[in-house]
Amino acid sequence: MATRTSRHGGAPRARRRRLSMRFLLPSLVLAALMAMLMLRGFVHSEILADHRVRPEAATDKVPEKILSGGPIIDTRGGRETSLDLPDHRLVLTFDDGPDPKWTPKVLDVLKRHHAHAVFFVTGTMASRYPELVRRMVREGHEIGLHTFNHPDLSYQSKRRIDWELSQNQLALEGAAGIRTSLFRPPYSSFADAMDDRSWPVTQYIGSRGYLTVVNNRDSEDWQKPGVDEIIRRATPRGGRGAVVLMHDSGGDRHQTVQALDRYLPLLQHRGYDFENLTEALDAPSAHTRVTGLDRWKGRAWVFAVRASEETTGVLVVCLAVIGVLVLVRFGLMFVLSWAHARRVRRRDFRWGPTPVTEPATVLVPAYNEAKCIESTVRSLMASEHPIEIIVIDDGSSDGTALIVEGLRLPGVRVVRQHNAGKPAALNRGLANARHDLVVMMDGDTVFEPATVRELVQPFADPGVGAVAGNAKVGNRDSMIGAWQHIEYVMGFNLDRRMYDILRCMPTIPGAVGAFRRSALERVGGMSDDTLAEDTDITMALHRDGWRVVYAEKARAWTEAPETVQQLWSQRYRWSYGTMQAIWKHRRALVERGPSGRFGRVGLPLVSLFMVVAPLLAPLIDVFLLYGVVFGPTGRTVLAWLGVLAVQAVCAAYAFRLDRERMTHLVSLPLQQILYRQLMYVVLLQSWITALTGGRLRWQKLRRTGVVEAPVPMPRQRIGSGNDRRPVG
Known part of the structure; x- marks a missing residue:
């Protein structure tokens, strides 16, 4: 969701200025760290044995x-x-x-x-x-x-x-x-x-x-x-x-x-x-x-060298931390995702004694989704599970609501409201829902016919309060799309398998998630306290004692950002929102019961793997550059390739679990070199925003509508209440 944006000609220039400023400060920090490392390498030049390194010349010119x-x-x-x-x-x-x-x-x-x-x-x-x-x-x-x-x-x-x-x-x-x-x-x-x-x-x-x-x-x-x-x-x-x-x-x-x-x-x-x-x-x-200026110049030089020594010492410690975190995370992901896949893929595995067949309500919050909304709604109409569909138009100015109404599809309702943001739109949809099982998705996402059915099956377990689906990148043909595809399959979905086993899932993805309505009402519904309402509500459910699980077969295809600016906007909001959610639920660290368990298991893992590790990960590449320039080059490159090999093994395993083609992994090395730096700058900017008390606005992504519904014709598998009238 997004707030309204100005259509005046100055808006693009203002956005470019804001983007430039966002890049500027983190880039300056990164440049300063690089400068400290280069200075440190410069003053640590090796002194060779004290003898001439080349043959001596003649002595004809020497008196x-x-x-x-x-x-x-x-x-x-x-x-x-x-x-x-x-x-x-x-x-x-x-x-x-x-x-x-x-x-x-x-x-x-x-x-x-x-x-x-x-x-x-x-x-x-x-x-x-x-x-x-x-x-x-x-x-x-x-x-x-x-x-x-x-x-x-x-x-x-x-x-x-x-x-x-x-x-x-x-x-x-x-x-x-x-x-x-x-x-x-x-x-x-x-x-x-x-x-x-x-x-x-x-x-x-x-x-x-x-x-x-x-x-x-x-x-x-x-x-x-x-x-x-x-x-x-x-x-x-x-x-x-x-x-x-x-x-x-x-x-x-x-x-x-x-x-x-x-x-x-x-x-x-x-x-x-x-x-x-x-x-x-x-x-x-x-x-x-x-004395005078020359003395101060000398002091400044010595201070800079000393600062580089201290900074490098800290960075070396941070590099050791990130090395441990990377290996621990990959180890946990590998082992626990294997355990998760083995458990849910057993022939006798059941979430409960009987399959869930009761209808569900699908909420589709939409703001200016004219290019995508028809594909989204038509994909839902092909659902193999009985549903009602509520599209909540959050003050769109591009005719999103009119497009949905013009489709005249049974079981689809449109709810209009003034622009108030995604949490408010979801709460409005929740108030209009007729069923206890509620599925939430984004307006640019399409579901497979089996997605809703797979998404609601875990509710056969009365202790399950929410279910995370398997979000996939639909526009993976571009380089940025391919990088995000790797990230979604390797990072997000392996993470969710791991967190499912550990019973501390931090986020139900906004693109594909399901909730028990009674569970949402017990924690007060969707909150606008943070910019990551999906992470916020998931943590709230954990603290209330509900179990949150992952349904790997509940696949949804979403349109990932296609430009650096759009990717920046999305990840900036995710990073900052996650930090807000962690801070909001910090009291769980000292509480008892389910809240305390999540606070002492989930919050540390989320903080380490989603905030600290991404912030420190670029040090691997920074020290690669340092080692190549100042040595030892061979060992440095070998260590970097070792880390890359571990990531490649994990990525290949993740792709196999998700039955994805391995060809996209060709871009993994470039992703690690370039994409990781962008994510670092985004996260660093989020830290700066948090520490300075800034308030980040919701950033609306520009959609292209390239992600199509998986089936062309709708099936008439709808729930009760086929009223097509828009609800105001």
């Missing part, structure tokens, strides 16, 4: 004084000089950090032995662990740049080099409020290893104001050769000064820490001082304090 010079290379202002450290002065340097496990241990050892060092940090690690950078500065150590994410600069453009430097500085500005003039290229070694590829980079780095620091003692601790070997390789000979290369990140550094704890007192006893580089050279500090 001999550089090749034979010291480990400190100065190319600032066009200079081409190198420096050695004075005797008995050692500068310990640590690359690739800071690391949350090993850097604090290194700092503790340095502090215990009153030694200073230079930490060449990467921007990725400094952004993630700014508190360790602050500790380095606070305890008197010097910081140098080691690029942002550790590429071999010999094979990078000047633009990339500038970016690596600036991002590395930005991380330092945010972490400790400093800039530095020290730089060490990734994969660097001794000065005599400089070649025709790395020398131009060193010259360019100098032109940007940086002092390049390599080393002349390499502990090679990244190879984990043993504590004694690390100490041997790091010890200079003859009391000479040296720049010593070690690592505080990039892998297991326990040998480095152990070696350092022995190395420092050993060489201090030999008269060595462990100083910062500028201290060892008697030069001004390499650090420059940063």
